[in-house]
Amino acid sequence: MRKKTTILLSSVIIGVLFSGVAYSASGIKLMVNGHLIQPEVPPQIIDGSTMVPIRAVSEALGANVQWNEAEQTVTVDQAGQASLQRQIELLQSALAPxxxxxxxxxxxxxxxxxxxxxxxxxxxxxxxxxxxxxxxxxxxxxxxxxxxxxxxxxxxxxxxxxxxxxxxxxxxxxxxxxxxxxxxxxxxxxxxxxxxxxxxxxxxxxxxxxxxxxxxx
Structure with a gap:
């Protein structure tokens, strides 16, 4: 089963806080794994929180993003990560002393x-x-x-x-x-x-x- 993360939307602007993502306070820059990302919707600071467009960050991390308008839901799917983690676990088990x-x-x-x-x-x-x-x-x-x-x-x-x-x-x-x-x-x-x-x-x-x-x- 693929690993999925569902994020409910409460406004038109889709934004989340991401740990491991670096920002610059003046003219906010979005860096993912050392690379500068320039999304269509720029990062914003709202009520003291830094909001970034989820699609730009997720896709930069290799995830697929789907928008369900009827349910007002964004789904972030990183299926490959779960498969890789399982592979590592099986290899470690097989090689355990x-x-x-x-x-x-x-x-x-x-x-x-x-x-x-x-x-x-x-x-x-x-x-x-x-x-x-x-x-x-x-x-x-x-x-x-x-x-x-x-x-x-x-x-x-x-x-x-x-x-x-x-x-x-x-x-x-x-x-x-x-x-x-x-x-x-x-x-x-x-x-x-x-x-x-x-x-x-x-x-x-x-x-x-x-x-x-x-x-x-």
Missing amino acids: ESADDAVNAWAKAVKSRNGAVQYALLGPELQSRTAKTYEELNWVTGVSSPWVDSYQVSSRADVEPGTAAYDVAFQLKTSTGNAGEGTVRVTVGKQDDKWKVMKLETTGGSDVLNGIVIVP
Whole structure:
């Protein structure tokens, strides 16, 4: 079923407030994902609220807009987004680690390759909710080209309680001039829906050199 959003109209001017859309107070400019949009009906400030034409913004975001005159209703349809989200969920489920060792090693490997999307997929729901904004701001790439993680070592497993295990992962960093230090992260994994997820991340040493490479909420 396609995902639809219905917006009821109460006046001739169709306008809504959009988060993530930037405006300029003088001669209001409408920017969507960094691109200037010039709609037929310009944005307006009414009673202190910035109103923008819904069709211009929706279509700039890849959605279809339909107007039902009989019901006085505008329908914004972003069918592709729901399909893509479902695809991501199925891929994450299929690739989810089936053992505690697999989970921590997959996470450490993703840190080494700076792949924030994989790191995020391996996190439990609570950690995902606390770190999603940070990963998005980094464009899903953790760390920078220098220093980089040259290698890592995962300690032996220590069972914390039934269904939960903790590991210390030591990351060795390098730059073009040589060794750049080491940092250790305590990784606690737990079983959820028969899959293992990273439930807790704590820096236990060298947190300064790991800043930006390991996302610790």
